[in-house]
Amino acid sequence: MNNPSKRRSISKKVIFGLGLFLSVSYVAPFLLVLLNSVKPKFDILANPLGWPVNFTWDNFQEALRKMNFFRSLVNSIIITTFSVSVLIIFSSMLAYYLARTKNKFTKTTFLILVASMIVPFQALMIPFMSIFAQFVSINNRIALIFFYQGFGVALSTFLYHGFISKIPAEIDEAAAMDGANDFTIFWRIVFPMLRPVTATVAIVNSLWIWNDFLLPRLVLTPETQTLPLSTYLFYGQYSTQYGQAMAGLLLAVLPIIIFYLVLQRQFISGISTGAVK
Amino acid sequence: MSQQSRSQQIRKFLTFGAIPLSIFLAVLVYPFAQGLFLTFTNWNGFKYTKLAGFENYTKSFRDPTFWATLGFTLKFVLVSVILVNAVAFGLALLVTSKLKSSNIFRTFFFIPNLIGGVVLGVIWQFIFNTAITAIARKFNIPFFQDSWLNDTNKAFWALIIVTIWQSSGYMMIIYITGLISIEQDVIEAAKVDGASPLRMLTAIKIPLMAQAFTISLFLTMRAGFMAYDVNLALTGGGPYRTTELISMHIFQEAFAFGHFGTGQAQAVLMFFMVAIAALIQVRISKRLEVQQ
Secondary structure, eight states, X not given: OHHHHHHHHHHHHHXXXXXXXXXXXXXXXXXXXXXXXXXXXXXXXXXXXXXXXXXXXXXXXXXXXXXXXHHHHHHHHHHHXXXXXXXXXXXXXXXXXXXXXXXXXXXXXXXXXXXXXXXXXXXXXXXXXXXXXXXHHHOHHHHHHHHHHHHHHHHHHXXXXXXXXXXXXXXXXXXXXXXXOHHHIIIIIIHHHTHHHHHHHHHHHHHHHHHXXXXXXXXXXXXXXXXXXXXXXXXXXXXXXHHHHHHHHHHHHHHHHHHHHHTHHHHHHHHHHHHHO | OOOOOHHHHHHXXXXXXXXXXXXXXXXXXHHHHHHHHHTTBTOOXXXXXSBOTTHHHHHHHHOHHHHHHHHHHHHHHHHHHHHHHHHHHHHHHHHTSOOTTHHHHHHHHHGGGGSOHHHHHHHXXXXXXXXXXXXXXXXXXXXXXXXXXXXXHHHHHHHHHHHHHHHHHHHHHHHHHHHHHSOHHHHHHHHHTTOOHHHIIXXXXXXXXXXXXXXXXXXXHHHHHHOOHHHHHHTTXXXXXXXXXXXXXXXXXXXXXXXXXXXXXXXXXXXXXXXXXXXXXXXXXXXXXXXX
């Protein structure tokens, strides 16, 4: 009777060893960046894997200044927060309308929204820029937030739609009997019940918008650029200043990793419901 | 539900649907339709003077670099779909194997997914161009002394490695959800019947979570066709435009060379490729799901 349990404990150790090895390899690139961000350039070239001997903070000072870190960070935060908040408002309302009012128009609209998710941005990128050039030149941040509504509304509405369909319509009707109007019914009664989906919608869209590159690259100017843009430009210019480049990359990944480690549980559950739907 | 009157329905539309749907029309539907129309004209990025039939399409097909890009893209999609899903499913099995440390492992595997492709791409560019070559010189390993990114074939595998590293954590989450959803009774019953772990996997677990495969295969395929960020930041299309995926090719065609008509025609072709591939894949997967 001893043998099977012994075998099981050995296989557990093997699995653990494999997991540990893979975990280390998944974070190794970040550790390499961290390690080299505090080394002077020549130490990096001599031995990129070596422990920092001539420890220095200079790389960070230079990187913070050259990539306009704080300005880009604020831009990223403003654009992501506004885009996601408005997206939550618009898509939850649209989903409520599509789920509660059943007619040919709403059914077709819902199908079109779902089908549109397959359209890659690249398929409309070229005319897009000539159509909206004027809007972009007036205020590119507002334009970008507006664009994200158009590109994000399909998936978010789809997520909300599935959840709202499961809420009995009697709840709305009871409130309507008490004399509440549509707007109040939605915001006071229905919307608070949508909290789990709202979390999913918020996380899925935040990750996408925070990291988006192609659309901001076409729309934003140096003053309004987001973190991925300024990181890319900075790296392109200073890639041979290895230490500074590494410090810049570390600064670029830090905000979202901290955010993730704090809200880990919500992230994982948000992603899994968002993807499986 | 009580029937809503026509005026009620219109009021609801104006209150809840009108604004988001107008934005959707303006941002997505209109540019898409116009893009489709413009491919049949002699558009130069600002205006068009006449209809041009299929000229933009035939021009694209006569361009050998476009064919090269298509081939490279299809190879990339095929290899990345297979490997990302294989790795992701492996990770999911590992994380659900009832280890105490599995939550920490899961956290680590997911981290690359949080970071945008451009930042990941430049991190790996440093690894391939600087870190690996420096180590290879030190220990005299010829295979790694020249950067992988300077060789078309090796650069392809560099792209694949980074793509696996980036997206396997996300697909792992989908597979974990699938594995967890399998009822424990079924697994216990199979154990009592003496099913081996391998047989348990192929005969019970995989069929019962077929939906997770449908979703994950679809998402990786779509991501493969649309890949741009990692491509740009890692290889930049080089050496000599030989590692350009279709997305970057379209961008270059339009914004670097000013060929707006052919660029847009290629974008439309890309859309149809994604749509057809997605339809075929989902249809096959659904049929397999039903059979179970």
